[in-house]
Amino acid sequence: MELGVIGLGRMGRIVVDRCLDAGHDVVAFDIDEAAVADAADAGAAPADSIPDVADQLGEEKRIWLMVPAGDPVDAALDELDGLVDGDDVVVDGGNSNFRDSMRRAEQTDAAYLDCGTSGGPAGAELGFSLMIGGPEWAYEAMTPVFDAVATGPDGHDRMGPAGSGHYVKMVHNGVEYALMQTYGEGFELLANGRFDLDLESVARTWNNGAVIRSWLLELCEEAFAEEGSDLGTVADRVEGGSTGTWTVQEALEQEVPVPLIYQALAERFASRSTDGDDPGRFSRRLASRLRYGFGRHEVPRREE
Structure with a gap:
């Protein structure tokens, strides 16, 4: 699978590395150019902007946001506006408020998955625990990536509708x-x-x-x-x-x-x-x- 990852801090970089290790293709972007260069050295395709991430992905875009909760999430979604549609999937892997996730799911053209992420830096080796809310079809479409990022198939599940992942x-x-x-x-x-x-x-x-x-x-x-x-x-x-x-x-x-x-x-x-x-x-x-x-x-x- 081809995945775009936006946000290459500690947690975002773990997402990139675990996906690459599992054989997935990754397009990576961060406002820190050095972080993008490091991800490229690890095997990811570098992007110089959020629109560039969308441009490099295929027709069915799969994008993982790992940016700080709050305004940065909305800012990233604003940049994706018009670049994604109902066949695409956007995952928010940060610690967003579940009410914000419910709002974003209504406002985003793509299917929106709120993904509660637990495990910290230990997830680099062991994988994360992922608690996911949103459309079932979108969750199933992302399962190969969730298998890679989590501890395995037992390390993630769909909790329910939009907002439920971040609620849990x-x-x-x-x-x-x-x-x-x-x-x-x-x-x-x-x-x-x-x-x-x-x-x-x-x-x-x-x-x-x-x-x-x-x-x-x-x-x-x-x-x-x-x-x-x-x-x-x-x-x-x-x-x-x-x-x-x-x-x-x-x-x-x-x-x-x-x-x-x-x-x-x-x-x-x-x-x-x-x-x-x-x-x-x-x-x-x-x-x-x-x-x-x-x-x-x-x-x-x-x-x-």
Whole structure:
């Protein structure tokens, strides 16, 4: 299959590389010319603009947007206006708000698939988990690419109509917040409790057969191995929060109680009002380090 990829940041480049490795042809564009050149060196056909991507693709265009959520998505779609039609498919692989995805599906001439993407940089090797909303025919048409980008056929599915993919990803991120907060609180008690514990050893032991083993717990083990049981200079500041905020807002509208997700979100907001040099809450420091583990987000540091 021939695929156009617009946006060659960490996640977009993984899409390109995994598609190339699976034998698909890729036309790649980014506003960063160096990123386009690197993708071309890897085997993609370079494009110098979004219209050029559309020009290089065949009659049935398959385009994957991996640009920041919000205005950049609308800007890319504006540039595709008139260049795609009802036989074409556009995938939005970013963390868009599901309401925006529903609107874009109505306004875009091509079939629009909202694709919630989870897995972070680890997806380069393992593949992503893809939660997809939109027309069934468009999902089926893109299945060979989804098989390549995801962990395999079991790593993606159509969740339902337009907006449902990003809706499921929104809730996924809310669950992620709560899990990170739970691990953080448990390790905070261990760190400040009555025994002098090696937290890397604790995490490693839990990761081998315990009920609470998980990838996030593996990242806790990695954090303690690299930072030490006291988490070194990791600051009490947790960035992010948009998808968690959307989750809580939707829960309020649907009158569904989500106290754990709400509290995890509140802890993130509270972390931004602390003194950067104050060691602060261990649980929030661990959550910040976990964000690096799965997403390679910058870790705020404090002065020792």
